[in-house]
Amino acid sequence: MKPDFDLSLYLVLDPDMCGGHAAALRTADLATRNGATVVQLRAPEWKKRAWLALAVDLKALLAPRGVPLIINDHVDIALAADADGVHVGQKDLPAHVVRRLIGPNKLLGLSTSSLADLRGVDADLVDYIGVGPVYPTGTKEDANPVLGVVKLAQLLVEKPLPAVAIGGIGIAQAAEVIGAGADGVAVVSAICAATDPAAASVQLGATIASAREVAA
């Protein structure tokens, strides 16, 4: 059976930004004890042996908390670590290939950045979408052009699945992103580069919750 998932506060864990394996594990621990609802591991510069070691440790940390561990791009690492799912972009393995490799019981997320991308989503194969980049970001070298929050809102009207917004989102942006119709907020540096990842997670969670009340 597929794990339940809640996109509210989706941590994209960049272990280099955190300071390495141990620091990344500590960041994931603090974030998920303070409101983060999903952890995606994303270490594009890392070799796979290091990826796997961190994925295995994250899985052991997160599984008892019911927080899904998602692996960016690398289906083989997700399989090896028995992670809860995979997140792919438009240039990574296609959704039908990923679904075939991971089977029916794992989560599959897909990045989208345009109406064409959204309309290309096969909602029978994919479980949630990422939409972005909403704001400028330094954490992804090959990012698409920035959408802005108005375009985000226009895209989210068409969302075929639960959607998490991504790209340059911090405390100051979280409320308007939720107001634009996102089901959750994906953050990288807002937690990974925070001096106090626990406090940042609490603040982000509170901001998201009150923005939802306003939107409701």
Place this chain on the structure above:
Amino acid sequence: MKPDFDLSLYLVLDPDMCGGHAAALRTADLATRNGATVVQLRAPEWKKRAWLALAVDLKALLAPRGVPLIINDHVDIALAADADGVHVGQKDLPAHVVRRLIGPNKLLGLSTSSLADLRGVDADLVDYIGVGPVYPTGTKEDANPVLGVVKLAQLLVEKPLPAVAIGGIGIAQAAEVIGAGADGVAVVSAICAATDPAAASVQLGATIASAREVAA
């Protein structure tokens, strides 16, 4: 059942060096029609959708010729393309993990560059080893220190499995590498960057064959 393999002239296909997808396919075609016995796809800078597309085309080209297609590092692409095997390095997924993911009927190659690496090879899991870099090479950024042909020969005395030598090997080096005890020669630029990949393959194949006669 595992495919037969012959390490004699092992082409490590770098599609960027060849000039892209179509050019790489053409290089693999020319090389395997002129003596290359294995093709490994290695495109560390490529996104996986492009890897998969080329792997699928290579598989269709090579399977009728009985030439195994090996995928560097990415087990997921090997699975998706139904390639004949995977080649990993010491920092990639460990052999026992790769074997679990690919099952018993695919080839598994492992890069080694020291006596410690050789002694760490599990010959029940791995099918062949790569040994190198023998000579200086510009095609792998994170390469280990150069062995030289004497050290290569010393290492090959301990080889637990068929071994292909790699790293800076061209026509001028192929004979002494075979003389040092290698079962085959892995080349990148000697074919990918050759003005005439067919002629380069023929020449390499002839050099390897006559070096074997000398060694026998």
